[in-house]
Amino acid sequence: MSKNFKILTINPGSTSTKIAVFDNEELVFEKTLRHSSEEIGKYEKISDQFEFRKNVIEEAVKENGVKLEELDAVVGRGGLLKPIEGGTYKVTDNMIKDLKTGVLGEHASNLGGIIAKEIADKINVPSFIVDPVVVDELQDVARISGMPEIERKSIFHALNQKATARRAAVEMGKTYEEINVIVAHMGGGISVGAHENGKVIDVANALDGEGPFSPERTGGLPVGDLAKMCFSGKYTLNDIKKKIKGNGGLVGYLGTNDGRDVEKMIKEGNEKAKLIYEAMAYQVAKEIGACATVLKGKVDAIVLTGGIAYSKMFVNWIQERVSFIGEVKVYPGEDEMIALAQGGLRVLRGEEEAKTY
Ligand SMILES: Nc1ncnc2c1ncn2[C@@H]1O[C@H](COP(=O)(O)OP(=O)(O)OP(=O)(O)O)[C@@H](O)[C@H]1O
Ligand SMILES: CCCC(=O)O
Structure with missing residues (x-):
């Protein structure tokens, strides 16, 4: 039987952070953590919100009965990095530097990789980002x-x-x-x-x-x-x-x-x-x-x-x-949380190699 992987996914938006835990493709829980303008407005730059958002994520994971130590990987939505092709990327120190300085600008998703690495490093598991907003495959x-x-x-x-x-x-x-x-x-x-x-x-x-x-x-x-x-x-x-x-x-x-x-x-x-x-x-x-x-x-x-x-x-x-x-196919909403988990799973299962930024 193939191994089960438990994955925490983190998708920071301008006014909320969506998180979800998956057991393989199965959703364990999903939560949207809303951040009021008073909470967010205290910070001059998006990167300054790191500590605040990380803490609310860790609390929410605990409240939903998941221990950090159970996780096999943490996957964040990646940000405004230098242009890269699509796929799953390891979060490296080099990537963190560009996410922190906002090499292509400020965007809430810059926090995805930063928080994923922080949590993953604590429990010694890998962290990834998947298909960030700068995916560049233009002809x-x-x-x-x-x-x-x-x-x-x-x-x-x-x-x-x-x-x-x-x-x-x-x-x-x-x-x-x-x-x-x-x-x-x-x-x-x-x-x-x-x-x-x-x-x-x-x-x-x-x-x-x-x-x-x-x-x-x-x-x-x-x-x-x-x-x-x-x-x-x-x-x-x-x-x-x-x-x-x-x-x-x-x-x-x-x-x-x-x-x-x-x-x-x-x-x-x-x-x-x-x-x-x-x-x-x-x-x-x-x-x-x-x-x-x-x-x-x-x-x-x-x-x-x-x-x-x-x-x-x-x-x-x-x-x-x-x-x-x-043919027009209509898929209302977004598949982002499962897409993050699947990106991590493809690497954990050895179906795809994680790319290096
Ligand atoms: N039933 C509906 N009818 C019309 N508009 C809707 C409906 N449900 C949601 N919307 C609209 O969809 C938009 C938000 O979509 P979505 O949640 O995909 O965006 P977001 O995640 O905030 O931003 P982005 O997708 O750009 O990252 C809003 O304008 C919202 O009012
Ligand atoms: C450009 C991709 C995400 C956004 O609309 O902010």
Whole structure:
């Protein structure tokens, strides 16, 4: 009989930390630890929240009847590292240095690897990260932006995109490496990726003003007008960054980042809310169309995932525009916790070798 592995998974978000313990693929418990703005607001930088988040995680594990000593590995959601290909990576001192300094910027998921290593080292087991947001498998032609000083970057919801693409492959009786799939992750941020035989060869940078607008972000903008705004003297760099990330998209137009609020507005007859919400679906559909050309029309499936995929209204608007391309599979929510566990399990079982950053 094959050995059982117990794994703690850690997924830090901007306002919460999701944790789960798995016994092989079986969920032992899952918990979302919410952090109020007062708690989080005390810290100047995300990395300063390390001690606080680690402590609440350890307490929650204990409260749920799991002893740290029972764990075989700790797996965290990886952060804004230097660009790397997809897979499971050992957390090393070199990686920790880049996560702590925020080599590509600050992001809550930077804490995933740092906390995983701290807990794992204490009990002498390995720590890993899986498919961090900087997974970069872009084909060369996709790196060209049109301005020599600026190269396109691959920053997206790699963990959930790859997990749902694998799920689609299993449903089709194939492996991820055997299919071409377009995945639209639709959460607070939206990313749409073209997956060709297990590699994401093009994707709109979800963090930095590319692709569709989302609940909190602008996505791509007319750059001439943006440049004029930047030099109008009315805004600081920080103001503009906030307008692009955080106060863009649904928040900018409608004052909420919650798709459910917008649907309530629509049901109450708010025409502006309907126009903006439909425009967001229109932009997602348009990006899916663009990815179909990246894959030269060879598309085995289109996957719609993330919180907004729970919305029938939103999904229908997209389906109307993209069904001609291929079968649309809808996987609402995220498969991130099990995806982290499976990434660790593949290494512990010797099916895959952990990569070194
Ligand atoms: N039933 C629903 N109908 C419409 N929108 C929904 C529904 N359920 C969740 N959402 C929306 O999904 C979005 C959040 O999705 P999700 O939880 O995937 O995002 P996140 O994890 O906060 O951010 P990200 O996915 O970018 O990391 C919010 O706008 C939320 O209102
Ligand atoms: C870019 C990937 C994660 C996020 O939207 O913050």
